[in-house]
Amino acid sequence: MNWLERQVHSQPDAVALYFEESSWTWAQLEIRVRRMAAALTHSVQVAGGIRGARIATLMHSSPDYIVTILAVQWAGATLVPINTRLTAREISWMLNNIEADLLVLDHQTAERFYDSADATLDLQTTRFVQVEELTFSLDVEPADFRAREAALIMYTSGTTGLPKPVELSWENVASSAFASAVVLGLEARDNWLCALPLFHIGGLSIVFRCLIYGIPLTLLEKFDEQRVADAIIKHNITLASFVPTMLHRLRGILPEVNHLRAVLLGGGPAPKELVEWAWESGIPVFQTYGLTEAGSQVTTMPPKRALEKIGSAGIAVFGADVQVRRLNMSLAAPNEPGHIWIRGSMVMRGYLGRATENERRFDGSWFDTGDFGYLDDDQFLWVLSRRDDLIITGGENVYPAEVENVILAFEGVDQAAVFGQEDGTWGELVCVALVAKDGVELDLEALEAHCRKNLAGFKVPRRWLVLEELPQTSSGKVRRHELKKL
Amino acid sequence: MNWLERQVHSQPDAVALYFEESSWTWAQLEIRVRRMAAALTHSVQVAGGIRGARIATLMHSSPDYIVTILAVQWAGATLVPINTRLTAREISWMLNNIEADLLVLDHQTAERFYDSADATLDLQTTRFVQVEELTFSLDVEPADFRAREAALIMYTSGTTGLPKPVELSWENVASSAFASAVVLGLEARDNWLCALPLFHIGGLSIVFRCLIYGIPLTLLEKFDEQRVADAIIKHNITLASFVPTMLHRLRGILPEVNHLRAVLLGGGPAPKELVEWAWESGIPVFQTYGLTEAGSQVTTMPPKRALEKIGSAGIAVFGADVQVRRLNMSLAAPNEPGHIWIRGSMVMRGYLGRATENERRFDGSWFDTGDFGYLDDDQFLWVLSRRDDLIITGGENVYPAEVENVILAFEGVDQAAVFGQEDGTWGELVCVALVAKDGVELDLEALEAHCRKNLAGFKVPRRWLVLEELPQTSSGKVRRHELKKL
Structure with missing residues (x-):
């Protein structure tokens, strides 16, 4: 039906x-x-x-x-x-x-x-x-x-190359909803607040969950801390999904007396201090690790161990498996960082029409997320960084390669390396280090305008750094981590 | 994991x-x-x-x-x-x-x-x-x-031929658990009482649900009304599964103050009067229709329409579809009785090693349950008779549940089981076995008149049998076949 x-x-x-x-x-x-x-x-x-x-x-x-x-x-x-x-x-x-x-x-x-x-x-x-x-x-x-038909196609940007279309089936969507319900429970009084954009999996998955569970969805046009706080009281909100920046902005505004029984916190690693503050303030925050390719949550913090494991993204949800692998594909030992691989009933079959990428990222039914982290002795996942160089600013993913491609198309630019720098408000700020072509004086204002024309606003670098040369590894890769210190 | x-x-x-x-x-x-x-x-x-x-x-x-x-x-x-x-x-x-x-x-x-x-x-x-x-x-x-591997093989007996092995995958088991959670909800305080045998799908599915949901299972060695009542209080039971006979035996024994938030009632049509009594006594009873071939529930009464639709087995659970078909396979109109067909993620792929039977019972992914009933205007299923129980007398279909409901509404009748007996003239004769309430002498003539008033002539029982108790199966269903021998 x-x-x-x-x-x-x-x-x-x-x-x-x-x-x-x-x-x-x-x-x-x-x-x-x-x-x-x-x-x-x-x-x-x-x-x-x-x-x-x-x-x-x-x-x-x-x-x-x-x-x-x-x-x-x-x-x-x-x-x-x-x-x-x-x-x-x-x-x-x-x-x-x-x-x-x-x-x-x-x-x-x-x-x-x-x-x-x-x-x-x-x-x-x-x-x-x-x-x-x-x-x-x-x-x-x-x-x-039917369950195995395509429900959604959502584009996700990789570190390299063009955005890739993720195709999710209705079965993927339903599995994800079930997995979430098993962790969070499902009560007749539930009402889920969605202040995330509906064009991201984090927001869209709330729509389908409410539809499947038969609970009301409280939708906000966009995130606004005061409106969120008001809605939580007015509609007796029990469930909400935020990215860390949002939770940060709710400090001091979230009403103390409320019906919230679970706040999902996704969209990149959350500052430990933020999660601690939330629990001290009586906000039951459950960190999750998710990605578009898996219709959202892959791991979620089980409520009974939330306080004991602050900083972890929890354990594999029902129907999902997580492995951390070394570069040679062997399994990492407990607590040993490596690449995060996933599989499960919520994971896409592959990127649509991207045979080469699929071959590179799949090992049987196991999918290489490209993210880094480790599993502890209790199978809890600790995410160290999303992809290699992914920047998350205000909950939006910015992939350096995409921004660099635009910058490099600007006349006079020889090299460019985009990286993130920690920021109290946005999580990270998009920054770029540039090297001009020999003898060229870069017009940064014109370059910024060029970026604004070709990129979404949140992708445009906020800090511009002109260097003589970029720090590189022996194999020629830019040392982005070194740039952060400059 | x-x-x-x-x-x-x-x-x-x-x-x-x-x-x-x-x-x-x-x-x-x-x-x-x-x-x-x-x-x-x-x-x-x-x-x-x-x-x-x-x-x-x-x-x-x-x-x-x-x-x-x-x-x-x-x-x-x-x-x-x-x-x-x-x-x-x-x-x-x-x-x-x-x-x-x-x-x-x-x-x-x-x-x-x-x-x-x-x-x-x-x-x-x-x-x-x-x-x-x-x-x-x-x-x-x-x-x-893996999800599609065989989890269980359970034998089911048909009216004819040898028992047939039903193979259910882990995916079937999980889908069934999800479908049930969506209707009943899932709360941190939940505790499911199992007094059904574990070798039937009704009992076994409780074990897997508790395992998937992460809630305690309270197991009884067998059904005993006093032990059930005691366990409900002692363990703050919130969920329970019974067949109608069990619920009937709990009358007057079930404690009034309890934490029960949902009692699933399966295993054949329940007398309307029993369900009405339950709701009047504050027991939130939800009728279901299920079968081994579908890992248990296929339809369940949604809580918000329970009182309005007493007697119905509810609507198709999440992931399931129900059709009522005529003998020529065309779809029956709303409210028109016919054969119940089902499909969904919880339905078995087929009987193991029974190619002929599978060919006969499957139409693509649709499975012929062999049971009779109709879908009303709101897609609620009303089960008229389970596969074995339909009586055909003089070419007319008689559904035992319908006749039983009329008989049970007669004062002094405690239990009733309607069944067919072979007859040279009519094909089958409608018969009934009765149990009177304690100390009541039943006036069969008045009862027959009551039936004539409320039922078409061909539905009125021709043979009346008054017993001390009705023979039951291990799962509490009435053994109609045994009645035929009396």
Whole structure:
């Protein structure tokens, strides 16, 4: 049975969604979803119909976005959520690369990417519609989707090369939801607060969990510490997901008396001091380790050992396995750092159409996350760093290679190394060390403008360092860790 | 990660099992399981070792049985639980049919089937051991079992032919556990009472659910209303599974003040009046429809519609689909009775080595349960009769549950079982066996008039049998076949 349909039959009058001053029951949501599915079906003008079509969304968090997500499932299509902070160039590349059949915009993104003179999307086969302009007069029955079909395609950027499309099946999504429920429990009073963007797996997975569990989702348009604090009280929030920067900003603002029974903390290693503060303040924080390739959580802190293991990301969730391997692929000993490998029912089958990358990253069903860490004597995972040089700033992943590629395209730049530097507010700040071509005086203002034009704002370096040469290892790799000290 | 290992790392000191006056934590259970797995590994003398071996159990509910079940998983073998009430001939046939590698007995079954002169098992390839005599000195690491491997083989009896082996994978078991958690929720305080035999799917599935969820299992050697009532208070039981007869026997005995938050009621249609009594007495009863072939629950009553839909078995659980079909395989209309077909992630791939039967019962991934019922306008399933129980009289279908509900509404009737008896003229005759309430002399003429008033003529029983008690199976179901002989 369609997941939404199940909830409509099980509890038609229970609240499914809270947003600002409004709420929708499951039955009310269904009416909107049926019509949205009909509108999407009408808009997708491909030979095979909407079944299995790729429907991209470029939207800000809103009830319309939730309805669109559910309507894509209802119609038996595949959702391709796009990060709204990307540039027209980046978005066009993705949509053309995945051959999206339809792009759903909202009025903000339509204004920016369609009506704008200098940031128009350059789409090859993708039609587009603006969600507010879709007419909702028709009505369709839910498609008979199957567990192993593609639910989502989400792009993830690697350290090298272009963004890669991660395809997750409905089975992956459901396994992840189950794994999370087993750790956190599932109570009739639950209400999950989502202040994370819906175009990242961390936010999107909350939508599907609420749908599967049959609990209300409280959606915020975006993270704002005061609104989060207000929503927690107003809606008796019991579950919430934050990245460390958000939790940091909630200090002193989070109400002391609340119904929170579990706060998931993901999106990169959290400062130990932050987690300690949370527990001292009565906020039950459970660190997790997750990635898009695994539909979010792979490890989570089990509640009964949270205080004893602060700083760890917990143990493998139900259905998942974690290994730490040496470079020669042998298993690392307990407490010995190495590469984090994972497998499980929530892990993607592979990057779509990236045979070489898949061959490099998979060993049977084991997937090389590229992250570093160790397993302690109790099988608890301690993540030391995400990928080699991944920068996490304000919860967003910035991969140096991508930024470097843009900078290196600027005239006069000879070498560039992007790295992160610790920052109290953002977690890390994006920094770059540059070497100019012989005799060239770099115009940093023009270079920054070039970056702004070609990169999402959060990827643009905040600190610029011009050097005579970059510190290198004997094999010629830039020593990024040395740059951090400069 | 092995399921037990996960709990040991997550909460080593939490209680995993209560039995009589004793309890075991997850860490204590692990020590016993490691050693039992070593003992089983030693006992299975097959070429390939214990991995994938078929280990049959012929045991009464006890901590040893729980340890054996977990040890079989730990060792990466397949469990074949055998009904202790079968005869030596029946058991021998099953073990030889499935080519079990090892049979684990307890002292009671060893005495009966091994030391006995007249009921000895006649085994071809199966070695056997008595669980109390296994030495527990060694220790083994858990096997790396995978989701799609065989977890269990359980025999199910049809109306015709020989018992058929149902093979369930770990994925089937986990899907079933997830589906149940989504309906019932999962709270940190949960404690599941098991008074059902462990050799039936209803009891065994509780063991795996507690293992997956990480909640304690309170095991009773057998159903006894006073012990059940005592255990519910003593262990703050929140979840329990009963068949209707058990719930009936708990009337007047179940303590009014308790922590029960969900009582699953399976094993055939429940009298509407019993469910009504339960809710009036503050017992939150949720009817389910399940079968061995689907690792137990396929539909369950969603809590929010329980009162509104008393008598229904609820809607398809998460991951399952239910269809009602006509004999020509077309879909029945809402409220039109027909054959119940199911599919989903908890449904077996097929009967082991029964190609003809599988061909007959499967239509793609859809499985013909052989049971009768209808789906109402809200997709709620109403089971009219289990496979064996349908009565066809003069070409008309009579569903025992419907007739029983009418009879039970008559004053003075305590229990009723409707069944068919072969008849030259009508094919089958509708018959009923009755148990009167204590000290009541039933007025059968008035009862028959009551039936005539509330039922179509062909549904009114032709033969009336008043008994002291109804014959029951080990799982508490009425043995209708025995009634036919009376």
